[in-house]
Amino acid sequence: MSNPLSDLWRLENTDFQDSDSLQSILRSILLSVPDAMIVIDDAGIIMAFSRAAEALFGYKSEDVVGTNIKCLMTQSDQAHHDQYIRNYLTTGERQIIGIGRIVEARLANGDSIPVELKIGEANIGDRKLFTGFIRDITEKQANVHRIGELQAELGNFSRLSAVGTMASAMAHELNQPLTAVANYLEAARDLLDEPSENDLAMVQEAVSAAAEQSIRAGQIVRRLRDYVSRGELDLRPAPLKGVIDDAAAIAKVGIEGPLARVILRMEDPDVIVMADRLQLRQVFANLIRNAIEALSGTETPQIWIYTQSSGEEVTIEVKDNGPGLSEELLHSPFDAFQTTKASGMGLGLSICQTIIEAHGSTIAVSSEPGAGASFTFTLRVATNVAG
Structure with missing residues (x-):
């Protein structure tokens, strides 16, 4: 049975009449291209598998060349891949080619990772080939998530820091009810030195007013605490x-x-x-x-x-x-x-x-x-x- 990669080397190319030169160039590309590179034909069969692809997916080139590209896909993408190729070959409408997108790739050990996939196409003779460049973005997504968390926490911390700028306004707002409480209680104390029947009624009124003002001060503090607190814990x-x-x-x-x-x-x-x-x-x-x-x-x-x-x-x-x-x-x-x-x-x-x-x-x-x-x-x- 012929090796599909060898078939690729032997394809005619007007720019490279020497097949050995073409083979050398393509082999060099597969060995040195930094991103994982995979070449498939219009039936989805893998024809070339770069060294970076071996490192990313955990397969040797000889293990996957000649097999369907679906072996590198998760189950959700496997079910639709062949239909995507048929639709493109029939209609010529591009869905991914030249655009790129984020997909899940399946590794040799069964794990799935997020990858950025970019696809190009080439016509060699009467054959249509597709070249995929795959980049692992696991760390990139983790960094994006971490940055998002840090930004959220920085915003939360900034809210706390911003409380300091509210000092004068809050001091003024708290000063009013607390001063009122002190004044009412001092008046009540003075009235109790030599209380009369009318004085006792005034004492009751003063104490009630002091209680109302203390509740108001408590509400101010609670509003401030609500401002800097996130509410219930998410353990x-x-x-x-x-x-x-x-x-x-x-x-x-x-x-x-x-x-x-x-x-x-x-x-x-x-x-x-x-x-x-x-x-x-x-x-x-x-x-x-x-x-x-x-x-x-x-x-x-x-x-x-x-x-x-x-x-x-x-x-x-x-x-x-x-x-x-x-x-x-x-x-x-x-x-x-x-x-x-x-x-x-x-x-x-x-x-x-x-x-x-x-x-x-x-x-x-x-x-x-x-x-x-x-x-x-x-x-x-x-x-x-x-x-």
Whole structure:
């Protein structure tokens, strides 16, 4: 039985009368073309299979030359390929040729991968041949997905950062109900010094008014929390290292000048945790960014992130070598509106606490003056994760 590839070499060509020269040129192309290259005839039979195609699909050239191209297709494309060729040969209407598209390719091991397929055609004598150039875009699609996630998280982080610009407006809005509460309660206290029957009625009115204003202040805080929170958790298995790496990149956005070195020391770099990936990134981004800003005056600024797995949990510590927290802030670091930043609103740690508690854990902080700050929390390790 003749080899279809040898038949291709022997085809007449007006530009190359020497068949040996033609064979040498075509063989060189098949060996050197960077993308996978496959030549088929008008019956879909593979006539040439480049070295890059061998590397991509996992087949040797001799294994597939002479077989139908459908062996490299997924089941959904197999059912229609022959009909596509017949339609083109009958009508001349191009569906893919010269256009290109994204399809699924089936490898020798049975796996499917996304590929970019571009097809050209050539007439050699009375035969019509089709040349396909195939490029694996698995990594490209993964990068697009990763960029999309980072952009979404960057937008989420930017929303949090933008809260700082709302400080004056929010302070004004909160100042009104809180001042009213204080005034009403002070008036009630004064009336209770020597209360009369009429005074008691006024005290009741003042206390009621104070309660209404405190509810209003609470509504303002809840609206702000809704602004920076994504709502309910979407708990899924997430690679902890990937979350931390992304958060470290996000935390550095917009910061000018030298940045602290972020050192990741994981007992198990492959540990998978159950988490809302975006919200967990927000926690790490907040903690890392806070540390970077706190280390701005430190000679050798460093941030360490330690993880240690123990059964069903992984313990995480984010530590820096900065000046540490003040006694006042260390007393209740997670209370809202506590901050040492001139442009901050003190919501970052409060939001971190909310997110960590929603994950079923708690976050603790320790600090000594001049010895940096350390934040510690745990996450649940994902089990039964398919490899």
